[in-house]
Amino acid sequence: MRRYIKPALLVLNLALLLGLAALWLWPDGRLRNMHWQPPAAQKPVFSPVADMAPVAASTSSFVVTLDRPLFSPSRRPPPPPPPANTQAESDPLADIRLYGMYAGGEAGGIIASIGGKNKRVPLGGTLGPWTVQSIAGRDVVFARGGEVRAMHLSYAKMATPPPPAVAAGTAKPPAVSGAPAEQRAAAGGGGGGGEQQRQEIEERQRATLQRRNALRAAAGLRPLN
Numbered sequence: 001m002r003r004y005i006k007p008a009l010l011v012l013n014l015a016l017l018l019g020l021a022a023l024w025l026w027p028d029g030r031l032r033n034m035h036w037q038p039p040a041a042q043k044p045v046f047s048p049v050a051d052m053a054p055v056a057a058s059t060s061s062f063v064v065t066l067d068r069p070l071f072s073p074s075r076r077p078p079p080p081p082p083p084a085n086t087q088a089e090s091d092p093l094a095d096i097r098l099y100g101m102y103a104g105g106e107a108g109g110i111i112a113s114i115g116g117k118n119k120r121v122p123l124g125g126t127l128g129p130w131t132v133q134s135i136a137g138r139d140v141v142f143a144r145g146g147e148v149r150a151m152h153l154s155y156a157k158m159a160t161p162p163p164p165a166v167a168a169g170t171a172k173p174p175a176v177s178g179a180p181a182e183q184r185a186a187a188g189g190g191g192g193g194g195e196q197q198r199q200e201i202e203e204r205q206r207a208t209l210q211r212r213n214a215l216r217a218a219a220g221l222r223p224l225n
Contacts, residue, residue, distance in 0.1 A: 148219040
């Protein structure tokens with residue numbers, strides 16, 4: 001029985017090959033359907049112009065896109081920024097300028113420019129959160145809770161007057177810088193008064209420096225030299 005299977009398969013394959021050849025070839029050996037025939041032309045049909053009127057778009061779809069951003073992992077908009085703290089109080093000592101001190105009886109105070117306005121603040125008075133704690137000489141100490149800040153009233157710088165003009169024909173006084181010490185003392189009208197005045201100025205400066213260092217020590221600051 002098995003010896004007839006192989007010849008039967010060969011005959012079947014040959015029959016299938018002849019069937020495919022009949023489908024692809026004409027009897028004269030030419031290939032079938034090798035020339036493409038273009039389809040028949042059709043006239044286009046346009047819809048009326050009324051059907052092409054623009055349709056109003058709904059803006060709600062755009063709002064939904066903003067409420068659910070595509071590039072956010074949670075698909076939620078970022079949280080709004082925190083509101084600015086409008087109640088934060090500025091430091092009144094940031095732009096303060098001391099103009100002077102005053103005293104009357106047992107009370108005293110300072111005169112200062114704060115925020116572009118001149119004010120008189122008595123001893124123990126307040127500038128915002130700061131209190132005028134003490135006044136010593138030209139130094140003022142402000143306190144706020146456990147914080148202490150000291151300020152010094154500086155001397156105003158005087159403008160140097162221009163040298164007097166020498167009239168024509170007037171002889172200039174002799175130079176004293178190169179003369180001996182006796183001549184310089186004589187030309188200066190004696191050096192005793194100038195030396196005493198210089199010592200008084202140095203004593204006042206030392207006393208002021210001592211008061212400032214005492215205030216700085218109370219505030220926990222390093223002393224000045």
